[in-house]
Amino acid sequence: MASPSQLRSALSSEEQEVLLELRSIASTIERVTTILDYAVRLTSPGGAFYEAQRRAAHALDRVHDLWETSQPTPELNSEAMETD
Structure with a gap:
């Protein structure tokens, strides 16, 4: 099985850019999900804001x-x- 670095080197530069963008989007989605979870906890019964x-x-x-x-x-x- 090929290592991640070997797989990356097999990708074209355009594919590598797309992969970086996808990782950035995934990171943003994770942060937004974390913030929304926190907001739900705050506004739910028992939450601090509620x-x-x-x-x-x-x-x-x-x-x-x-x-x-x-x-x-x-x-x-x-x-x-x-x-x-």
Whole structure:
């Protein structure tokens, strides 16, 4: 069986360039796949980004609830005007 270097030397220079381009494309695909896997892990339940969004949404709900309960009611507004 021929070694990889023997096989490469049997290729024309154009074929070697194509082989280098294919290796470069394969490397790029591998990097993109790694990045996408990481993004899926971050945004899946239990992932850091997902959990941060969940906590932020919960905090906003609490702020909204506090804001709702701290708003003066029409009855309180009329009482305040009567005492002025």
